Amino acid sequence: MGADVVLRARRTVVGGRETSASVHVRGERIVAVEAYDALVPEGARVVDLADDEVLLPGLVDSHVHVNEPGRTEWEGFASATRAAAAGGVTTIIDMPLNSIPPTVNVAALEEKRAVARDQAYVDVGFWGGAIPGNVPDLKPLFDEGVFGFKCFLLHSGVDEFPHLEPDQLEEAMRETGSLDALMIVHAEDSHAIDHAAAADGEEYDRFLHSRPRGAENLAIAQVIELARWTGARAHILHLSSSDALPMIRSARADGVRLTVETCPHYLSFTAEEIPDGATEFKCCPPIREAENRELLWGGLVEGAIDIVVTDHSPCTEDLKRFDTGDFGQAWGGIAGLQVGLAAVWTGARQRGHALTDVVRWMATGPADQTGLTDRGRIEPGAMANFAVFAPDEAFTVEISHLHHKNPVSAYAGRTLTGVVRQTWLHGTPVDLDADPRGRLLTRGQS
Template identity: 60%
Template sequence: MSPPSGTPAAPPGAAVRSRPPDLVIRASRAVTDHGEVPATVSVRDGRIVAVEVLPSRAPAGAAAQVIELGPDVVLLPGLVDSHVHIGEPGHTDWEGFDTATRAAAAGGITTLVDMPVDSVPATVDVAALEVKRAAATGRCHVDVGFWAGVTPGNTGELEALHRAGVLGFKCFLADSGAPDLPPLSPAGLVTAMRALRRFDGVLLVHAESDAELADCPAPRGRRYADFLDSRPARVEEAAVAAVIEAARVTGARAHIVHLSGAGALPPIAAARRDGVRITAETCPHYLSLTAGEIPDGATEFACCPPIRDAANRELLWSGLSGGVLDLVVSDHSPCAAELKHRDTGDFGAAWGGISSLQLALPIVWTEARRRGIPLTDVVRWMSERPARLAGLAAKGRIAPGYDADLCVLAPDEGFTVRPEELHHRQPVTPYAGRHLYGVVRRTWLRGRDIDPAHPAGRLPTRTANRLEDAS
């Protein structure tokens, strides 16, 4: 199989003509452009320089290191999680760059993109972006990029943020819970997308309708059924319809984040057939958990939009398999433990967000495995396509010219989730005690083992992540 059209590749014989690689990985199983196959991957100066299908038994020349992987593990490209909330600065006690990126590395994630909300200040202008970058510098164990926020008052800042290198933009259509990132009205959404269209910026949208929410009962009390009634599926469906229309009239790129309601899938599919530039993601909690299993008072399951019923979950899986949903990302959204109000179990008072960064791959793989879905699909959803959304051209594949961001997964090895063993700053998780499959044995960033004592993550920008020639 040849690489996809438009994919740069190393010139034939490049690895032979150039100096020897400094790392060679011989894998009995590797997920490459050819599927899951035996492969030899050669790395030099942090980049993949050659991928040979079938593990080569020829001497590795002067390669500094040769690693042999057995048939019980699979070599994957490092995952890319394009939806992560890091509270630093301002709410570092919720999650910081050090703890978040340790958790990412432990879960096989080598690049994440930070959301503009939950830190102080929100990333809505260049000055706030520089505060974020300063907080992250020297503290990241994996690469970290940044989205910027769109508010009713900052349309004039968007092009400057784009020039400053943000990977794209994020807005809310309902209350975000952060006063410095208020929601856009339907008219404001169109205005923002027209501004982004001028430089082809992508707009990520939290698609819940403020108007629809106003007609719903307020969330209160311990019953999960009441919480679910406070955010019914029509809240998402109305917002998605507004995003589709705004993308249609402006020609801009739109992306629906954390889609939980499968009822929005047919309109998204129809819009794409009409040429509307819209993509969508879902999250591990919507693919693995169901409303029927959530006990009353179990506020660790609270998130917005909410976890829905089992039939809805299966429709989301169909949406992934059918290509309507493009990618799966964590929406890692932690808070200080007391903000979950587990003492009272009041869903109306609890912070809405689920921490799953370190567990994202095992959660999705466990569910995919029991449905007969191969690892190649999971890698496409959790590595290649998030990298594409964020414009990270050198991430997401095991192919010549790409960063040597890699992980080793034991797909048939199981484990039980113990919150105290997670690297997230806050241990609250709805997955406590859950049995999952898929243990990450090793993670490399640009061909080097991730060393907790020496953070080596970089802060990629829109203009500094281009694919390089492998020769």
């Protein structure tokens, strides 16, 4: 079968292993994966990777807050997708908040798609939202191609996206179960947090105790039981409490349809190293202790945690309240879309894990979770989306080099290992100085 382009790499992640290969591309898709020195089809252009580069599939990040329309000063489709491309991410799925309107009905979805259509440097899909009273909107949204539905079990941080009480969550999950749609849950129990210590002030330890592990554990147990009763598919967002791992394992052993994610910041940072007043580290649920971090790594390696996604949740500089350093008042969210791959690889290699593991956690796994099974892998028939990655090159994160809109990053000044030198989308390198070529995706359609 003919090819337009052949990418040759001494190191390529293919089929869960690292090998030398030549990847043959025709149009937008991979048509063959051959030996490194295989015959090049007549007329094909050859792209040889450097000896220190590895060809990876483009990453899929299924947890990104773009915030446009409505809070475009926080982030927007142009800036977010530029950051994604710079970080080797070729597909993002946008969360239904913090945009205004939130994506809780078809009209809001259409408004968001209209804004995103001509701005995306990578491919973009959308989650719908489940809020009180919108169960009748879930099927129409699903029919329109959202990848599933997000809900909160406590205040979301924005009033236009209210949380579900337990009876409302059950009602929504019975509906998503009938659709075989995925319900993705911000799992912290509102009543437990209402009774926890207040978060006000500069002390990180005080903020940490305002979002206790118990609140997360309790909510996850509730989601598990509702998934068990309803038969619905459930996904736990941004797991930060390692205490929940035993019940996750037990639920799966019982056949509960449950998947789990964690994020680069939970695998990278520890509560002990966060200075008081350093509100760039505030996120919810919070970054916890070093021992907890290592247990999360263990859960990831054993498979209790399925995927790693960024939960890219940026805001304007003033909302982080650097003027006061007050964790109670600062917006909770970490902008990590551009550096997620490097952050996870830095931690993974320190613990003896391979690039094949990182690809499973950040590319193949999220692609499979969202049904985009022709992404996140290098194989015939897959989209020709790639990241050219230099795994041994170190760099220090500088705010000025990040493409997201606001100069706020928990990673600023941190030395990471692994540089994305080029990102390919649809068989062609992404050019951030050219017009964007990303597409809007619907469930079941690439």
